[in-house]
Amino acid sequence: MNVLVWAAVVVIGGAGSVLRFYADGLVSAAVGRDFPYGTMVINVSGAVILGLLSGLALTPSQSLLLGTAAIGSYTTFSTWMLETQRLTEERQHRKAVLNIVVSLALGVAAAALGRLIGMHL
Amino acid sequence: MRSDLSPAAELSPAPRRSGRLALPRADGREVAAIFVGGALGTLARAALAEAFPHSATSWPWPTFAVNIVAAFLLGYFVTRLQERLPLSSYRRPLLGTGLCGGLSTFSTMQVEIVKMLDAHAWGLAAGYAAASIAAGYAAIQLATAIVRRVRVRL
Numbered sequence: 001m002n003v004l005v006w007a008a009v010v011v012i013g014g015a016g017s018v019l020r021f022y023a024d025g026l027v028s029a030a031v032g033r034d035f036p037y038g039t040m041v042i043n044v045s046g047a048v049i050l051g052l053l054s055g056l057a058l059t060p061s062q063s064l065l066l067g068t069a070a071i072g073s074y075t076t077f078s079t080w081m082l083e084t085q086r087l088t089e090e091r092q093h094r095k096a097v098l099n100i101v102v103s104l105a106l107g108v109a110a111a112a113l114g115r116l117i118g119m120h121l
Numbered sequence: 122m123r124s125d126l127s128p129a130a131e132l133s134p135a136p137r138r139s140g141r142l143a144l145p146r147a148d149g150r151e152v153a154a155i156f157v158g159g160a161l162g163t164l165a166r167a168a169l170a171e172a173f174p175h176s177a178t179s180w181p182w183p184t185f186a187v188n189i190v191a192a193f194l195l196g197y198f199v200t201r202l203q204e205r206l207p208l209s210s211y212r213r214p215l216l217g218t219g220l221c222g223g224l225s226t227f228s229t230m231q232v233e234i235v236k237m238l239d240a241h242a243w244g245l246a247a248g249y250a251a252a253s254i255a256a257g258y259a260a261i262q263l264a265t266a267i268v269r270r271v272r273v274r275l
Binding site: 006011071076081082103 | 152171260261
């Protein structure tokens with residue numbers, strides 16, 4: 001891993017985060033903010049792409065840049081947890097539980113599907 | 122973004138789009154703050170992942186650690202910025218959306234779980250998912266409580 005690769009990690013990580021911001025805005029504008037659909041769509045879409053990448057034979061540098069940096073920064077665990085905790089605070093327990101269960105179920109299924117596709121490419 | 126270049130359109134403020142797929146409005150400073158925070162968070166996460174590689178059937182400490190730390194920090198920053206500090210246009214994008222969002226990752230966690238399932242490490246997969254969610258949730262709760270207990274300084 002040379003300096004150039006790490007410089008690319010920095011730039012790609014910034015870009016992935018900006019992409020997450022816009023994707024969340026787009027989804028929320030389309031379906032509303034009653035439920036954290038934005039984060040869910042981002043996380044599940046990221047899981048399918050990272051699953052696909054994990055099924056391909058990538059070099060360590062490719063894996064670092066495309067997987068860890070790009071998709072890793074695009075998806076988020078912290079916002080998922082924050083939105084769940086805030087739903088609980090607002091006594092919306094059903095939504096909070098759904099946010100956990102559906103995100104995890106779809107996330108694992110998406111990653112498995114992506115990995116399966118990647119392995120057959 | 123605007124295709125209408127008539128003089129009248131240039132003089133009047135940009136019409137509000139009625140279409141549902143309009144990009145969120147954001148000023149350059151906000152986007153720049155997200156970029157910088159996200160770059161730093163991603164660098165820290167990637168450096169940890171490269172420094173501590175792990176096999177498919179061992180506990181993914183790098184991902185677990187960054188996710189829980191990022192959850193704690195996000196709970197702290199968001200609560201403090203919303204309930205304690207004066208409104209700021211760039212702190213939340215920099216520290217929350219950028220730094221914590223870039224530091225934490227959902228996709229890596231999901232792929233790690235799938236690899237555990239592939240290796241028939243069912244207990245590890247279930248334990249890792251449950252521990253991440255429980256600790257992440259507790260981290261937000263704890264950070265929020267800490268901020269709310271601290272008195273507002275005058």
